[in-house]
Amino acid sequence: MATTGHNNLNAKLVLLGDMGAGKSSLVLRFVKGQFLEFQESTIGAAFFSQTLAVDDVTVKFEIWDTAGQERYHSLAPMYYRGAAAAIIVYDITSADSFTRAKKWVQELQKQGNANMVMALAGNKADLEEKRKVTAEEARAYADENGLFFMETSAKTAANVNDIFHEIAKRLPRAQPTQNPAGMVLVDRPAEGARAASCCS
């Protein structure tokens, strides 16, 4: 979950998606600015961190890049548990990977924390000629489910920084301490004095 310091924000981010959708490539592009044509398949999960400045706030992303193989699915909860943000990646040249992405969204909606910022990334946007999933279809799905959507290309770097940047902007800043439901704890002293806090 996002934790705030003096204009510093630590945010755990997890990438989920089908194998070979390009999760690791996206991260590598974002963190190191590199692209490997043949990025080795991730075993289990990989960890990265990268800092980003957005509107006077420094956001430090702690990125968990997960493996797409079905075998590792059962480990996924430990990576998305407590994550402030998730990027669900699919490959625009594979309808299967889009289906799989939807499954991830469902799982996160059910199991993840409610305030999680979710992004849908249609990767490999450079392979326009092999496209199987239209941007419109994906956008419609994203709108329906409250995600934000971008088509990215780790290869050309298109939209890669943007998607992380957008997530950083959307992260909840200071968590409002009052109750969402409108019930008040009686006689509560002024809220202002209390430091903004939130769960782990």
Added chain:
Amino acid sequence: MASSSKKEHVMEDDSEEEEEEFEHFDDYTLASSWERFISEIEAVCRQWLASGPKNLLEKGAVPLGEPKNLYKVKSELKYAMKNYCMEYYFEISNAGNTEDWNSTLHDLQLSFGVKEFMVIAPQSASGVILDSPEASKLLSAVAIAFSNCSSLWPAFVPVHDPSRKAYIGIQNMGTVFTRRFEGDLIATQVPVKLMHLEGLYELFVSKFAFSSSDLSTHFFRVHFTMKLTYKTLPYDDDDNEVIKSEYEINESGQENGVDNRNKLQWDDDCPWSEWYTAEDPLKAFELIATWEEKTVESSMEMAELENASIHEAHKWFIVPEFSSYLMGDYLGKMVGFASQLGLLIDALAMSLEVKFMEDFVSAETLGSDKLKSSAVVPPPTVLDRVLKDLCHEGPGVISHESSHKSSRIIKGAPLETLFAQFCLHSLWFGDCNIRAIAVLWIEFIREVRWCWEESQPLPRMPVNGTIDLSTCLVNQKLQMLAICIEKRRQQLDDKQDGVGDSNSDSPSVEVEASDVANEDLSHTSRAKEGLIKESVSTSTSNANLEFSNNDNKRRGSAGVVETMMLLNSPNYMHAPFTQDPPIMTEDMHEERLHAVEVLGDSFSFSGQLEKDILSSDMSAFKAANPEATFEDFIRWHSPKDWEDDSSSSASSKKKWPPGGKLSERMSDPGNSWRKIWNDAPPLPASKQKPLMDPNREGEKILHYLETVRPHQLLEQMVCTAFQAAADTLNQTSFGGLKNMTTKIDQLYPTMASALRPLQANKLHGDPEIIEDLKRLCVVFEHVEKLLTLAASLHRKFLHAPRLSQTIFNNFYNFYLPKMGKASVGGDTNKELVNKKEEVRVNERDVVTSMFVQPSANQSWRKVLSMGNLLNGHEPMLREIVFSLRDRVDSSYHAPRSQWSHEQEIETHRMYICGTSNDLRVALSVTSCD
């Protein structure tokens, strides 16, 4: 006397006018003190008359509150060494007539059929004039003053004993008529005759009939209306007693006492009744039945009316009487989840400085007085009972559907599961003090350890192979322990089976497969995905058998992968049984993540664990497919990393060898997957070193449970107890009352946000968190009370949901403003609570059925004396208004009068209000002087 003084005052009027002209006019009309008193009254009266209600309101008239529309002003006067207080009561908007039973009326309005009125009373302690000459003198003074200023207000003077509420009064009705009022009460020994309608009718008639013979021969057209008020028997008269005795039982440990309780509580089948008995929030109902005005001509007719069915009444109203704890200004009186949660929070506050739960139990740490005084631990019999319920009587299936949709946002444990049940028990164990909790916890963990050591399944813990990370850590640990126990049991079974296995010479694939199938939970899931085909299937079993005959090395196959041939041999690929991925509780995840974070960004990081899983899978695959290559493994494990040559047609799949190549990323010679492949020995999952050692993990969990810091335990208990209590209440059926549903929906997020600091381990050094939790208890109590009411209403009005809804909404609107405040005070909305609700005709049966025939032990109530029975209940109040009207040609008597034509006026009116013990009669008679 009255007439002469009237004359004088006409003169006085003139003289006042003259006074302006002649300065030294000696006003002999004010000679006596009595006359001065009259003129004082008159002056006040003139002032009030001139102002009118609107201005009086601005000048500070006081609203009476009840009835809502009535206001009063007052003025103090002095006469003959005595102080008098004159009060004028008036209405702002004159809605409804005075005969309207349905609006609340002032006592005098109801009794005498007046609207605005004046009361003059001495300012003595009793406020009542005791001596009758004084009363009539006072009244005539008022009458004179009023006629002087031509006020038409009725004026009343209280007489006799204050408890009699007796009044006499007079009203000047223009110049012709005067109305006289008289009202009194018979407080004891009401004559039998006057207990019945017939007698009351005759009483009224006797006021204008001249002889008793008249009564029987002459028929008077008497108008009559009636209002009967019934009250149900209190719903739980001796509930408090029962609760008390239950406590005693808890303390003394004689549990058979509970069974002695023969009375069925109203909430016996409510979800909370497992834990406590709530006082019925609805004490009783009043039913008010009103009759339309009808004309009665003989006393016989009246006698018949006494037997009239209440269903003939024109209108029915119902008024709920709420229990004092709902209305009470004092919070925390009600014993329920909220009160116990408050105690649990106290225990949490005490747990902060102590290292182990044992410390609360052992004698030497009891130095603290705080602990000693409040530390009652229930006797062993109670402890045994609780443990028995916890550990030996778990339900077979735990359904999660019953819990609220938002329940998961609280980090607790699902209802009915072991830890949730433990938390609920500890709320009611002793008085939920920290010592009692410690004792219960230690014994509880002892039971858990016993299960572990004896490899008995944990009660109330479903084993579904996963750990729900959204629950609290203790629950996760228990889930994991249950899984570990399950694995241990399988190991034991395997060992027993294994003995037989080694003796048999034919290690056929099928036997082994089915053998391992018990162990591998992933087997079924894979079968569902269609990745494998059961080895019994006809097309492949031949090849399968053939193969196993040729080469006995194949081990740990879960079946053939349909449509996949190996690359290097013309055989079908076998999917291996694989090990379950290791399960982890939240803290283990955290530890791992922490370790990685400390190591920094290692780009090629892949945890050892993940590599172990991959390596285990590879070993199992190798064992199941002795001739398989790395490529075969990739085709099975990461199908996208295999690129088929042919754009696959169905036939090509059966073709051998299958064409295709590894994806570029897998074909790199330095690929770490290939490295792991090369190092992986062919070993079936059953022979591998387990990814997770259940023995070790189980011991670790028990160690955690046995040494958990008290505050960590209490934090989790508080969260879980709140969640479980809310979930329990949420199961109550209350007919889907909308306001109630909303409140429950709001409760969960409120709890979640207040409990959040506990999950973040921030309790130390922030006393405010405890304060916040206490406030949460208050919110919880409000919801609990409302829910109790909703449940009670629902079951009483099962067949008249509209009534339960309206009554609930009225109460809710009354209660809601109080929910924001710590102290429930002020009765701004009190009329909402006592609001009469009209009962529709189709709902009458439901209401009637609430008046059950009084049982034998309620026979003392059976002293019936009034008639008008409803299911054996007689009205607790019978109100009657008789009236007699007459046509009067007033023009003859009063040429100046506004009544220029013949008009019907009410000459006699009698209001009678009787209970079985007393009778109040108020009479007003209009006559011309």
